Amino acid sequence: MQIRNIILAAGQGIRMHSSLPKVLHPILGKPLVWYAVETARQVSGQNPVVVVGYGAEALRQALGDGADYVVQDQQLGTGHAVMQAASALQGKTDLVLVTYGDMPLIRPQTLLELVETHLAHSGPVTLATLAGEDARGFGRILRSPEGQVLAIVEEAQATPEQLAIREFNPGVYCINADWLWGALPRIPISPKGEYYLTDLVGIAVDDGKWVQGVLVKDAEEMIGVNTRVHLAEAGAVMRRRINQVWMEAGVTLVDPSATYIEPGVKIGQDTIIWPNTYLHGATTIGESCEIGPNTIVRQSQVGNRCTILASVLEEALLEDEVDMGPFARLRKGAHLAKGVHMGNFGEIKNSYLAPGVKMGHFSYLGDATIGENVNIGAGTITCNYDGKTKHHTVIEKDVFIGSDTMIVAPLTIGERAQTGAGAVVTHDVPADTLVIGVPARPMHKKEHAA
Numbered sequence: 001m002q003i004r005n006i007i008l009a010a011g012q013g014i015r016m017h018s019s020l021p022k023v024l025h026p027i028l029g030k031p032l033v034w035y036a037v038e039t040a041r042q043v044s045g046q047n048p049v050v051v052v053g054y055g056a057e058a059l060r061q062a063l064g065d066g067a068d069y070v071v072q073d074q075q076l077g078t079g080h081a082v083m084q085a086a087s088a089l090q091g092k093t094d095l096v097l098v099t100y101g102d103m104p105l106i107r108p109q110t111l112l113e114l115v116e117t118h119l120a121h122s123g124p125v126t127l128a129t130l131a132g133e134d135a136r137g138f139g140r141i142l143r144s145p146e147g148q149v150l151a152i153v154e155e156a157q158a159t160p161e162q163l164a165i166r167e168f169n170p171g172v173y174c175i176n177a178d179w180l181w182g183a184l185p186r187i188p189i190s191p192k193g194e195y196y197l198t199d200l201v202g203i204a205v206d207d208g209k210w211v212q213g214v215l216v217k218d219a220e221e222m223i224g225v226n227t228r229v230h231l232a233e234a235g236a237v238m239r240r241r242i243n244q245v246w247m248e249a250g251v252t253l254v255d256p257s258a259t260y261i262e263p264g265v266k267i268g269q270d271t272i273i274w275p276n277t278y279l280h281g282a283t284t285i286g287e288s289c290e291i292g293p294n295t296i297v298r299q300s301q302v303g304n305r306c307t308i309l310a311s312v313l314e315e316a317l318l319e320d321e322v323d324m325g326p327f328a329r330l331r332k333g334a335h336l337a338k339g340v341h342m343g344n345f346g347e348i349k350n351s352y353l354a355p356g357v358k359m360g361h362f363s364y365l366g367d368a369t370i371g372e373n374v375n376i377g378a379g380t381i382t383c384n385y386d387g388k389t390k391h392h393t394v395i396e397k398d399v400f401i402g403s404d405t406m407i408v409a410p411l412t413i414g415e416r417a418q419t420g421a422g423a424v425v426t427h428d429v430p431a432d433t434l435v436i437g438v439p440a441r442p443m444h445k446k447e448h449a450a
Contacts (some may be wrong), residue, residue, distance in 0.1 A: 003096075009059060010056075024058060024062055025231055033063065033102075041066070048068070053072040066090060097111055103172075103222065123212055140165040239261070264270070265280075269287060280299065283394075284301045313329075316331070319337045319340075329346070333351070353365070353374075354373075357371075363376055365382050368415055371396045372393035373398050375401060377403035404421045406423070411426070417431060417432065
């Protein structure tokens, strides 16, 4: 049994008051339509066909090869949108699932239940329905005494008696493909000059076919995003779902309502996440870590037993037992090896710190390689940029860098060397040498003795 998804995503979303297509507005770092595509792929095992229109190229860039695309040049209704997919799917599938790019919360299990119900009866159309007090602008479901769906009445056209109906149509369908391609041209044009997919119900009933409705148990799955208020509402639901998964997997979230974990993040057992922490992208956090509060980790890998307090990490790598912060920043290419300590108000960019390095507060290391057990004193700066080119600094193992040292790259400081407080180092420093002053010079033995 072949199943293919059609995802309707051609509209602009005027009520968002944005130049960005509605379905590209993000929830937890992913556009709305990304969630619809991922769900569709889990149900069918194949790319969905996404109907694009406004901002078509932006949608293609966002989804890449994860979807197939057809274009709806004129937005003439949902029925017209599905018609555009006929050329891509006709003769290539048995069932068609129709969903929307602005409904990110539908679970794969719900769509599979819709398919199973559809296969259990002989009618050509099965639709998801929703019960509740908040109609959210959805059309009303009209049923026969036997329970068959007879029609869908849009809210704007409903009578007062029909508006009192508490079963709604969120617009999710499972349809026999062969019947669909024949029925689409029979959809009548509306007074607004559009073709509505809801009219398929009436066409099926007129043909003497049974239309089945499946009541969705979790109303939150059917939240559609039409405004930024809806966007925040859907985002809160998605955040709660993701956070629940991690808590059930052995991660402590001190305040789940103030913790933001994007899809794709991985977290080890017994890690504690404090409030106001944001974990973005393909971030990996190891076991028994303590992250936050007030911490941002983006596209980074963090080992086991690390402590990160009130800091920002971007495309960084931390090995085991690193502690850093508060108010520290790791930029792209920062690599802290096992047991590194980084104090408050420090910054590291494109640098490797070997095991046992201790970096004091108010320091900056850029484009540097730091050897084992080096001490970086407070206020140390690698002057790595001359206005045109970035230069590299090498500090070999067991070096002691005094407070307020300026290291003017490119240069190498040899093993066990030392710099005095306030030194400005402009040349290589041999091993076992103490340099002081501006510019820094080796200190003679008698000066040292004095």
